[in-house]
Amino acid sequence: MSTTRIDARFAALKQQGRAALVTFTMAGDPDYASSLAIAKALPKAGADVIELGMPFTDPMADGPAIQAAGLRALKAGARMSKTLNLVREFRTGDDATPIVLMGYYNPIYIYGVDKFLIDAKAAGVDGLIVVDLPPEEDEELCLPALKAGLNFIRLATPTTDDKRLPAVLNNTSGFVYYVSIAGVTGTAAPDASKVGAAVTRIKRHTDLPVAVGFGVRTAEQARAIAQCADAVVVGSALVDALGKSLDSGGKAGPGTVKAVTDLVAELAAGVRAARRVAAS
Amino acid sequence: MSAPQPNSFRTGPDERGHFGIYGGRFVAETLMPLILELEQAYAAAKADAKFQAEMDGHLANYVGRPSPLYFAERLTEHLRKTASGLSAAGAKIYFKREELNHTGAHKVNNVLGQIMLALRMGKKRIIAETGAGMHGVATATLCAKFGLPCIVYMGAVDVERQKPNVLRMRMLGAEVRGVTSGSKTLKDAMNEALRDWVGNVADTFYCIGTVAGPHPYPAMVRDFQSIIGRETREQMQKAEGRLPDSLIACIGGGSNAMGLFHPFLDERSVEIYGVEAAGHGLASGKHAASIAGGRPGVLHGNRTYLLMDDDGQIEEAHSISAGLDYPGIGPEHAWLNDLGRVKFLSATDDEAVAAFQLCSKLEGIIPALEPAHALARVLDLAPTKPKDHLMVLNMSGRGDKDLDSVAAFLESKKK
Numbered sequence: 001m002s003t004t005r006i007d008a009r010f011a012a013l014k015q016q017g018r019a020a021l022v023t024f025t026m027a028g029d030p031d032y033a034s035s036l037a038i039a040k041a042l043p044k045a046g047a048d049v050i051e052l053g054m055p056f057t058d059p060m061a062d063g064p065a066i067q068a069a070g071l072r073a074l075k076a077g078a079r080m081s082k083t084l085n086l087v088r089e090f091r092t093g094d095d096a097t098p099i100v101l102m103g104y105y106n107p108i109y110i111y112g113v114d115k116f117l118i119d120a121k122a123a124g125v126d127g128l129i130v131v132d133l134p135p136e137e138d139e140e141l142c143l144p145a146l147k148a149g150l151n152f153i154r155l156a157t158p159t160t161d162d163k164r165l166p167a168v169l170n171n172t173s174g175f176v177y178y179v180s181i182a183g184v185t186g187t188a189a190p191d192a193s194k195v196g197a198a199v200t201r202i203k204r205h206t207d208l209p210v211a212v213g214f215g216v217r218t219a220e221q222a223r224a225i226a227q228c229a230d231a232v233v234v235g236s237a238l239v240d241a242l243g244k245s246l247d248s249g250g251k252a253g254p255g256t257v258k259a260v261t262d263l264v265a266e267l268a269a270g271v272r273a274a275r276r277v278a279a280s
Numbered sequence: 281m282s283a284p285q286p287n288s289f290r291t292g293p294d295e296r297g298h299f300g301i302y303g304g305r306f307v308a309e310t311l312m313p314l315i316l317e318l319e320q321a322y323a324a325a326k327a328d329a330k331f332q333a334e335m336d337g338h339l340a341n342y343v344g345r346p347s348p349l350y351f352a353e354r355l356t357e358h359l360r361k362t363a364s365g366l367s368a369a370g371a372k373i374y375f376k377r378e379e380l381n382h383t384g385a386h387k388v389n390n391v392l393g394q395i396m397l398a399l400r401m402g403k404k405r406i407i408a409e410t411g412a413g414m415h416g417v418a419t420a421t422l423c424a425k426f427g428l429p430c431i432v433y434m435g436a437v438d439v440e441r442q443k444p445n446v447l448r449m450r451m452l453g454a455e456v457r458g459v460t461s462g463s464k465t466l467k468d469a470m471n472e473a474l475r476d477w478v479g480n481v482a483d484t485f486y487c488i489g490t491v492a493g494p495h496p497y498p499a500m501v502r503d504f505q506s507i508i509g510r511e512t513r514e515q516m517q518k519a520e521g522r523l524p525d526s527l528i529a530c531i532g533g534g535s536n537a538m539g540l541f542h543p544f545l546d547e548r549s550v551e552i553y554g555v556e557a558a559g560h561g562l563a564s565g566k567h568a569a570s571i572a573g574g575r576p577g578v579l580h581g582n583r584t585y586l587l588m589d590d591d592g593q594i595e596e597a598h599s600i601s602a603g604l605d606y607p608g609i610g611p612e613h614a615w616l617n618d619l620g621r622v623k624f625l626s627a628t629d630d631e632a633v634a635a636f637q638l639c640s641k642l643e644g645i646i647p648a649l650e651p652a653h654a655l656a657r658v659l660d661l662a663p664t665k666p667k668d669h670l671m672v673l674n675m676s677g678r679g680d681k682d683l684d685s686v687a688a689f690l691e692s693k694k695k
Contacts, residue, residue: 055593056592056593057462057593057594058462058467058468058471058579058580058594059471060308060471060474060475060580061308061310061474061475061478063475064461067461071462074593079591079593080591080592104578105306105578106577106578106579106586106588106592106594107591107592107593108592109577109578109592110577110588110590110591110592111591111592131308132306132307132308132578132581133306134305134306134307134308134309134312136296136304136305136312137304137305137306154309155308155309155310156309157308157309157310158310158481159309159310159311159312159313159314159481160309160312160313161313164312164313168309179309179310182310182478182479182480182481182482183478183479184475184478184479187479
């Protein structure tokens with residue numbers, strides 16, 4: 001398949017000798033305008049790849065922080081067409097930063113798979129992560145998405161053993177997302193030494209970049225993970241920072257965008273410190 | 281029905297867990313290896329005569345099976361009187377007495393099978409979700425019997441409206457965790473149980489209470505519940521020398537119904553009715569009837585009919601019966617609906633409570649609110665059938681747990 005913004009970004013960072021910072025925020029959280037302002041500010045703050053959550057009422061693999069973000073977004077009127085519109089608006093000012101949509105299958109299925117793929121591609125989406133579509137269900141969305149020129153990024157977990165790993169990596173593109181804990185998002189901190197071994201194991205099976213996430217909250221953790229992985233994913237910590245910036249009615253405050261971008265800048269410094277240490 | 285008919289309705293699911301377009305395995309990667317392990321372990325247990333014999337022993341001596349097939353004579357006579365102008369009319373009504381099982385409902389049939397499987401797999405910790413609390417009570421009961429720790433997730437709303445069952449679970453040594461996320465009912469309890477499972481993959485067995493969830497659960501739970509239909513077939517043969525003419529059962533997820541229906545699916549002479557909860561009425565939008573008011577979508581590991589908005593967001597179900605208060609239905613029911621093999625009806629809160637009262641007074645059996653929904657449709661179906669029509673209602677649970685809810689409902693109607 002053709003090169004996507006994801007492939008280009010990882011190739012460029014490899015040349016620079018550093019890992020990528022992948023940020024996750026929920027589309028439409030706490031409202032459309034603030035969410036778009038955050039997305040637009042992310043690259044300058046240090047995000048190399050942007051993951052945008054597609055809100056869903058029943059996020060079975062997510063912890064309390066991301067559940068709350070999705071419900072805030074839905075309450076403020078989020079829906080799939082608006083998520084795609086947000087990407088479209090982002091793209092008018094940035095044609096280089098990769099955007100990955102992440103979420104659950106039902107809202108895509110109800111939007112209509114074919115229509116979704118056409119509209120997502122046209123809006124400027126580069127990849128998809130759909131939590132409840134394992135390789136066993138590849139015909140649903142993964143194969144049509146690859147055909148449409150989108151990356152389909154799969155999660156590998158501590159329960160994905162060597163026997164199963166090839167099945168998980170088959171049809172995966174863009175990068176592999178290693179879930180560093182057996183658990184829901186944002187509930188436990190990863191153990192950097194175990195993560196290193198897991199990344200090495202995955203790299204024996206693939207040439208794709210390996211991103212590591214679930215539970216990374218601080219610049220120091222980001223630095224440690226960036227030593228051994230090609231990318232560090234941070235989600236719950238950003239969503240929490242956003243949540244804390246809201247007023248008592250759950251509305252965006254004057255510091256909402258900055259609360260997210262400040263933390264992104266800290267995490268980016270952590271990620272960028274890693275390879276300098278490694279290189280010297 | 282225009283849909284092409286299969287040679288048999290009893291051969292599903294396929295090896296990937298599909299009933300037509302329904303079913304499947306829509307779960308996070310973390311759970312996928314566990315589900316494959318479960319599928320293999322269940323296939324081995326199913327083929328193991330020793331496992332089956334041990335289960336039969338517990339079903340007889342612990343659960344109290346077989347449950348009787350009871351001729352509901354006064355209800356039959358009552359409905360024959362109301363069939364005015366049709367003197368020959370009025371079906372002969374039987375109850376399959378699942379409410380007489382240990383723990384007071386059909387749920388125990390499935391839980392026994394799953395807990396025995398968990399032991400066989402060496403699992404050390406059991407989790408379950410519950411709505412009305414009957415599945416939670418059955419799981420707590422068997423965990424007590426087999427000495428396993430048990431954690432039951434229950435929506436905070438249900439903890440409130442099904443207090444007696446919460447007390448029972450705690451008395452049995454289970455930990456009941458009230459779920460305050462989302463709509464605080466059964467679907468949220470299921471989300472929370474799945475989150476627990478994702479975080480405790482090494483030692484935990486998830487005991488699902490209905491014929492839903494990722495493959496192999498819908499088929500496995502159906503198999504464990506099919507003893508209801510197998511016994512009914514034998515008992516009816518003994519009582520009347522033939523097959524019944526119709527079967528009727530309430531449907532939330534649909535395990536009691538599937539248990540009764542499955543052994544009869546290929547008997548084309550047998551009419552089969554499932555009754556969903558219509559809550560305040562289908563037109564009100566406040567109901568739990570996934571087939572009547574929903575459409576196919578993907579939730580909790582399977583594709584099936586779901587209540588949702590036009591953006592694919594899951595909507596809250598509404599029913600006086602906590603056991604039917606779920607925005608989905610088992611995938612095999614979805615498939616049988618599309619093929620026209622099972623006819624889906626619904627009953628409102630009002631109709632269910634009226635049937636609850638009538639059955640209590642006419643038969644001396646206080647039904648659970650769940651089968652009271654099916655009973656409500658018996659009240660208008662039976663008078664349309666001839667006198668020699670044999671109709672079987674699955675009396676899937678007893679109503680002790682519902683007395684507070686019904687009293688409060690009747691009180692609110694007075695105002």
